[in-house]
Amino acid sequence: MHLSFLGPLFERPGPWATVYFDPAQNDEAGAKRRELSVREACRTLEEEGADAATVQAVRDALTGMDPAEDPAGRVVFAAGGEVVLSHRLSRAPQRQIAAWAPLPRLTPLLELAGQDPVCLVAYIDRTGADFELRGAAGPRDAGQVEGQQWPVHRTASADWSERHFQLKVENTWENNAAEIADALGSAYEESGADLVVLVGDPRERPAVQDRLPDAVRRVTVETEHGGRAPGSSSAVLEEAIEEARRQYARRRVEEALDRFRAGRVGTDRPTDAVEGVPALVEAAREHRIDTLLVRPDGADLARETWVGGDPDQVAVRRSDARALGEDDPTSVRADDALLRAAAATAADVLVVPPSDEDGADVPAGGLGALLRWTYEPAPA
Missing domain, CATH: 3.30.420.60 (eRF1 domain 2)
Incomplete structure (x- = not known):
């Protein structure tokens, strides 16, 4: 999945309201469930600190959603009192997701709309x-x-x-x-x-x-x-x-995983594949990510990273983010930071299954990447 269509989300500062919403069936019972779901989503945003104008913009967008036009639902991204982007889902979310965070919540989009080729x-x-x-x-x-x-x-x-x-x-x-x-x-x-x-x-x-x-x-x-x-x-x-x-x-996905397994760091050779947040953060800063691999159940997706206003201002530690020129870095999820960086550099993104045929989780921690050029592993 190429994320260029998400460009408007990275052209303005957050924080961001993100809601993955299923409009339910187009009947009386569905309308009642939809009303309750809208209330629940807006209440969650309010509890997490969203401003009133942004909550109202989300409420208006969700209330106006037509189940006939969007049977699987939509994701709504809002900031500064307006909906900046709304995208149709190809699969309905198993549960409603509503979040107020410094960056848009993008990983669920990969599963709900991202693997369907054009x-x-x-x-x-x-x-x-x-x-x-x-x-x-x-x-x-x-x-x-x-x-x-x-x-x-x-x-x-x-x-x-x-x-x-x-x-x-x-x-x-x-x-x-x-x-x-x-x-x-x-x-x-x-x-x-x-x-x-x-x-x-x-x-x-x-x-x-x-x-x-x-x-x-x-x-x-x-x-x-x-x-x-x-x-x-x-x-x-x-x-x-x-x-x-x-x-x-x-x-x-199979071809990407084959290349990833073959290209991971060896003992004495360069590699075109990395995994783990520190290595990925370094690759993101240098615009080396060609394909970002995301395993949605991975533990590293929620790992804390620090970002600045630019997509390549991403670091594992707050002090490192400051060294990149950001005076007041923000703590965010690793998957949000890396997906923003991938979108800004026109990298591809693939969702990979929970485990490979041998039962091993690939990539480790749930995040990995195929690189645009080789990476020389550091001496042991």
Whole structure:
């Protein structure tokens, strides 16, 4: 998960109100539960010291939430009397989370909205394609491309002139496949999608995939279900798209963990992976974190760290934070500090499972990172 969309949260000082909210069902009983949940969240913020204007801004945002539009709920971030950012969740929180803290509470967002890759679906036929983007915010149009419209159908005759016509049909298909592949490659780059799913008949899908740029083809899968024609969507197609997204997410985590295990500090060699708060804090200060790994049950997530106004002003000790130029550092959770640093430096973030196949917790303490360049371990 790339956290660039959280930029507004780091452009202004805190403290911050963070509420992960499930609006419940859209009926009378659900409305009553929603009202009680809003009261509980606001009461928690007040008890933790939130100012009245910020609490009211949160109350208004939660009260105005529509269960039909946000069935899994939203997270609301507010400071200084206004809601700065509200983000749709793809999974409902198991319990309501409300916090008033110097930094936004971001780790729950990784679990509730962060592991779902953005998928670009291409609905292909012989004349063109329609593109659709699938992400946490639901499907949205991502453009289309139209190729040559004639000739696109073969004939059954063996006559020479008909065979010549069929060659023209073949050329039309090939030209259209090339145009679709070119447009799909551009849509992939512009949309920031993680993977591509091709929908269409068995001839059209591989013809397009073979012409895609290498980087796009590596993240492209096909499904035999559905097509471009109106009414061709189905529950089977929807499940195939969601399964492609799940497999992509699992594969990314597995590859990152394999690289992490191979790259941890050895006795006499440099490493491109670190774990533990002190090493991660150092990497964050130097902008070396490429991928931050977060295991939500790890003990180190709540460990005290000290931060200043800038994302790279992060330290294990208060005196160290002062040495970075912050006169009045603030005590925060380690996961909040590291996620802020990751967002500011365009690092990726992955949630990893509680334990690896051998039962060992990876990374140790719940926090680790793959680095942008190697780290020379200190002499023993």
